[in-house]
Amino acid sequence: MMETVNNLEYYKVFCHVARAGSLTVAAGELNISQPAVSQSVKQLERALRVKLFTRAAKGVRLTTEGELLYGYVAKAYEQIALGEQKLRQMLNLELGEIHIGASDMTLQFYLLPYLERFHEKYPQIKVAVSNAPTPETLLNLQDGKIDFGVVSTPFESRSDLQASVVQEIEDVFVAGRKFIPYKNRMLDLQELEKMPLICLEGITSTRSHMEAFLRQNNVLIHPEFELATSDMIVQFALRNLGVGCVVREFAREYLEEGALFELRFNRIIPKRHFCVVTNPRNPLSVAAKNLLELLGI
Amino acid sequence: MMETVNNLEYYKVFCHVARAGSLTVAAGELNISQPAVSQSVKQLERALRVKLFTRAAKGVRLTTEGELLYGYVAKAYEQIALGEQKLRQMLNLELGEIHIGASDMTLQFYLLPYLERFHEKYPQIKVAVSNAPTPETLLNLQDGKIDFGVVSTPFESRSDLQASVVQEIEDVFVAGRKFIPYKNRMLDLQELEKMPLICLEGITSTRSHMEAFLRQNNVLIHPEFELATSDMIVQFALRNLGVGCVVREFAREYLEEGALFELRFNRIIPKRHFCVVTNPRNPLSVAAKNLLELLGI
DNA sequence: AACATGATATCATCCTCCTTTATGTCTGCA
DNA sequence: TGCAGACATAAAGGAGGATGATATCATGTT
Numbered sequence: 001m002m003e004t005v006n007n008l009e010y011y012k013v014f015c016h017v018a019r020a021g022s023l024t025v026a027a028g029e030l031n032i033s034q035p036a037v038s039q040s041v042k043q044l045e046r047a048l049r050v051k052l053f054t055r056a057a058k059g060v061r062l063t064t065e066g067e068l069l070y071g072y073v074a075k076a077y078e079q080i081a082l083g084e085q086k087l088r089q090m091l092n093l094e095l096g097e098i099h100i101g102a103s104d105m106t107l108q109f110y111l112l113p114y115l116e117r118f119h120e121k122y123p124q125i126k127v128a129v130s131n132a133p134t135p136e137t138l139l140n141l142q143d144g145k146i147d148f149g150v151v152s153t154p155f156e157s158r159s160d161l162q163a164s165v166v167q168e169i170e171d172v173f174v175a176g177r178k179f180i181p182y183k184n185r186m187l188d189l190q191e192l193e194k195m196p197l198i199c200l201e202g203i204t205s206t207r208s209h210m211e212a213f214l215r216q217n218n219v220l221i222h223p224e225f226e227l228a229t230s231d232m233i234v235q236f237a238l239r240n241l242g243v244g245c246v247v248r249e250f251a252r253e254y255l256e257e258g259a260l261f262e263l264r265f266n267r268i269i270p271k272r273h274f275c276v277v278t279n280p281r282n283p284l285s286v287a288a289k290n291l292l293e294l295l296g297i
Numbered sequence: 298m299m300e301t302v303n304n305l306e307y308y309k310v311f312c313h314v315a316r317a318g319s320l321t322v323a324a325g326e327l328n329i330s331q332p333a334v335s336q337s338v339k340q341l342e343r344a345l346r347v348k349l350f351t352r353a354a355k356g357v358r359l360t361t362e363g364e365l366l367y368g369y370v371a372k373a374y375e376q377i378a379l380g381e382q383k384l385r386q387m388l389n390l391e392l393g394e395i396h397i398g399a400s401d402m403t404l405q406f407y408l409l410p411y412l413e414r415f416h417e418k419y420p421q422i423k424v425a426v427s428n429a430p431t432p433e434t435l436l437n438l439q440d441g442k443i444d445f446g447v448v449s450t451p452f453e454s455r456s457d458l459q460a461s462v463v464q465e466i467e468d469v470f471v472a473g474r475k476f477i478p479y480k481n482r483m484l485d486l487q488e489l490e491k492m493p494l495i496c497l498e499g500i501t502s503t504r505s506h507m508e509a510f511l512r513q514n515n516v517l518i519h520p521e522f523e524l525a526t527s528d529m530i531v532q533f534a535l536r537n538l539g540v541g542c543v544v545r546e547f548a549r550e551y552l553e554e555g556a557l558f559e560l561r562f563n564r565i566i567p568k569r570h571f572c573v574v575t576n577p578r579n580p581l582s583v584a585a586k587n588l589l590e591l592l593g594i
Numbered sequence: 595a596a597c598a599t600g601a602t603a604t605c606a607t608c609c610t611c612c613t614t615t616a617t618g619t620c621t622g623c624a
Numbered sequence: 625t626g627c628a629g630a631c632a633t634a635a636a637g638g639a640g641g642a643t644g645a646t647a648t649c650a651t652g653t654t
Contacts, residue, residue: 002381002384002385002388004378004381005377005381007306008305008306008308008309008377009304009305009306009641011305011377012305022601022602023601023602023603024600024601024602032641032642032643033642033643033644034601034602034603035602035603035604035605035642035643035644036641036642036643037602038602038603038604039603039604039641039642040641042603043641048381048384049388050384050388050583051580054578054579054580055601055602055603055649056578056601056602056650057600057601057602057649057650057651058600058601058650058651059601059602060601060602063580063582064387064393064394064581064582064585065384065387065388065582065583068380068383068384068387069380069381069383069384071380072376072377072379072380072383073376073377073380075373075376076372076373076374076375076376076377076380077373078373079369079370079372079373079376080302080305080308080369080370080373081301082369083365083366083368083369083370083373084299084301084302084345084366086365086366086369087299087345087347087362087365087366088299090361090362090365091299091346091347091362096361097361281351281353282351283348283351283360284361285360285361285362286347286362306612319630319631320630320631320632321629321630321631329612329613329614330613330614330615331630331631331632332613332614332615332616332631332632332633332634333612333613333614334631335631335632335633336612336613336632336633337612339632340612352620352630352631352632353621353630353631354620354621354622354629354630354631355621355622355629355630356630356631357630357631
């Protein structure tokens, strides 16, 4: 009975011989000696118990059986070559996909310029950014669904994730013309309780960070507005609907031109940070590694 | 730079490990030791300069790069397995094709019953019979276009073909009622010159054999009719259009029932033979070999 | 016919590199 | 903290493939 071939090297030699129609030429291609090729073919024929080539004066030709086998083996060999080629592309960053978890904020104020540069350098790499709340991003990271996350503190740091601070950010309270009386005064945090506040909604880290800080100072706020995006908060503040609580960057433009001003308090609001978080258990794709390098991680 | 892997065995191991998600299990499947698998994977990773697996506490998992590669390599491995399976089928005569060159005559009076038995035994094997004149059949045999030929003597025996006689046949002259005067007389070959003869046309071996024999006896014939098939000759003879020259088998039925009779001559017409001709340079497919065996070759 | 040529087959030897055995290391779990 | 399971490492030994020389065979040439 015919055995299954337990040395795929034989098939490689077989492919070359079949294609070249010559043991000698195949040997040259494979950088081995002609007797080695002759032996390999013989071994393969012995294992399969079937003549694969007809030996002629000038070279060899496939038999019917050899022809059948070659059809399959050649395809297999091609597949492997193709796989190696794709892998090579991936290593050359000519192919690949990066999955990032980031919030609107980290994306806009930190990641975007890097992604731009990265994409310019490696246009073939597809970059997918999942826009999710920090806790979900961390979960995605643990599950290996993203290569890394960019989140803002504070977040529940899991022991098995590794976070690197990449940028400092500050939460500020901003207001428009209508709240001019507060301008240039050193305010007490308590006064926030009486102001019509405009905050981010839900479980964002921006919101939870601020609430935690205020709670420590025995301040309890009741926001007038809870909005989905920081941009929207700025717009509300511009229209004097209240005092907005945002990361300073969001309001920078209007602060500089004087349309908004920043409230000053007698207690320093703790700084927050952007962190790039990685999962050491999940080895990164070459592309992701490269992007992280660009980020200075 | 990434190298091309020069040991396909590594890929086999890679496949098993990837599928099993465990070095130990893969080692079991491959009937080799766990360290051997570990080494193979390491070698592959070294050659490709890329981590293919993430080592976990319980087993291994493919990295992004490994995943990419596996897609291709698995397909390749499947192809090879499929090729081996097909080959196995071919060796079991569950798959295949036989090409035979044969004339109408050899097919009808010799080959047909064998083909019937062969097809009954191996219904999956496709049999193709090329119906061509003997010289063309021999050419096809030399070119490897057919596995073997079945022809009738005489034919120009080429040194590199091998012929085996499988059956004796006799050329006879048959006539109907109108030619009764010739019946039971011992005729001289010369008398053929005066008869209205019905022969095969062209370059068939039947015709050339007969002409050569008659020429040796200084007889020159001028056939009244030259027909394409022996059957047609019999029909013409039945209608008393002349004396037909055919292989006896074609007329047997009518000879037995008396519709035709056979002319007798004072010189014995040499016997002819059916030969199975093979080309020793062209190794036969397993199926063809088997059929030849059935033919007693 | 004898010979030169180009190809494959064979053989003995050598050496590479893979396999194995034994052991180390790490992780997760009880 | 200790155990069990899984992968990694190291050293040694051996199987089997590669090599180089040579034989053989077919072809085409003079």
